[in-house]
Amino acid sequence: MDVPSQADLDRGPQARAPGGPAVDAAEADLLSRARGGNLFAFEEIVKRYQRRVYATAMRIVRRHDVADDVVQEAFLRAHQALDRFDLARPFGPWICRIAANLAVNHVRSPQSREEALPEAHAETPVPGGSPLAGVLDEEARRQLARALESLSSDQRAVFVLRVFEELSYKEIAEALEISIGTVMSRLSRGRERLREALTPYLGAAMARRAEGAGR
């Protein structure tokens, strides 16, 4: 496979096994204690998932202050709904769905349209030593950020939930309150747009993928 992706990093060791929930016992224990009112157990849950939830929010809203609001709100809602959460299911996708819903609702709000995105916010170069260094050069990263920002936030939300959270179309539709057909068309258009913008870099990416597959 490819080098560890940002998604892998976001996800950390609690990655969801493809095709089925993988809930570790420690997490189930923490969640059950949090449900019983133990705030410190819940804080541990926040520690485990904060990066992943933040990444989901940030990729959709593109502003730290808004992402921060979304993340806090998502954890608060999850906490309040913990009684109804099925402990046999992984927590990560659930909290990310809540965050994505909040993020999209924010972006859709008239207030958010008035707030211009800070210039080149997402283009902060990743410092050396990052796992990305050497995979994408700076220009490619900049182009990637520009391309992703050129998507509508609705397209971006669908794309983020699919590509980073690996949710099914049905799960995405539920999280964002849209039809499966809409999920399909937003994803398709979003990807098509990215494909056009990233054409110069796709050759190298394809070569890497082929190399990974050949190993």
Added chain:
Amino acid sequence: VNGHLGERLSALLDGEMSPADREAAEAHLRDCAACTRELEELASVDALAREWPVEAPAGYFDELPGRVRARVRARRKPRLAPAAVWATAAAAVVMFALVTPLALRQAPSTMPAAAPVAPAPAAVVPEAGAIARVPLVTEGPRASPVPDALGALEAPARVSERDRMAKAVAASKPPALSAPRAMDATARDKVAANSAVPAPAAPPPSFATAPATPPAAAAAESRAAGAVAPTPAQEEQKAEARPQQVADAAAPMAEKRKEGDATAASREGALAGAGYERAMGRRLRADERYEMLLARRPTTAADARALAKAWEAFARDLPAGRHADEARVRAIESAVTAWRLGGEPGDLESARAAARAYLGAESAPQRDRVRTLLETLPPSE
């Protein structure tokens, strides 16, 4: 049009096609180099995008968990509300007992015995926050239907609504005190009247102003959440959760306060609420905190050092608590662990100093345990 897969490529890539469509698409791909190439490119788009970095300001993730915990705690307060109801009822009974005979004696013929009108002295009121919560707990006067527990929570527009409710109810204090049974109706009317007034233009946090989030979206989201974790007892929980959440008047106040946008009334309420929670929730939280510290198993010197500090802080925060002594001893033990894990002379010195301080204190119930621990350490020069 031309038979190419077009938009369907994306669904094919995600494995989101019906078996029949998929078969047809794969058959097409065998003969169509253009579509095959496009599919590969789309897969590469995903792979490239996964390298999309997200960065947060330095230190953000260090402080976020604590901020979330503080907000959860602020909202959890209503769990204590039943106690507030009892406190208020008790205060009302006392008032009734005190005021009625006086009133009867002073004006036996004109004063209706059951309606003492003397304004409640503030001293009798346990605290404003408790009073504010009472009617909310009994049955919140909500204009909009509450979709369910999740939706009811923090549909942001309700922050200011709840704030107003709290103020309105706080304003109805005297009737609440003198006639607890009638309080519901009175307070509700007042609140209903008050809620009709447009909200004072309070600029809530950037997210909370998003008008898209309230009822419809929140309801839909709760559907989504419910779909993820369906429970047979949902209805019961709704019934339970609703008063709790509706009752949560103090949390938004605290938030407002943070924004520097609190009126004097809500500021007072939030402060009183904080005091109340401190009084009622201290023991519970101390136990939780104690339990979490006990569960920590440091694996590095830095962990152990941090744990020692946490135990010290625990003992300092709750010097008279029932776990304080154990915390003092554990702080020493953790310092020793830090030294064992890292070999830093500084840790050894801290452990010794803490042990000496413990043994030198007037009360040292676990003197033997600490002495034994000291004996395992190398002699100090």
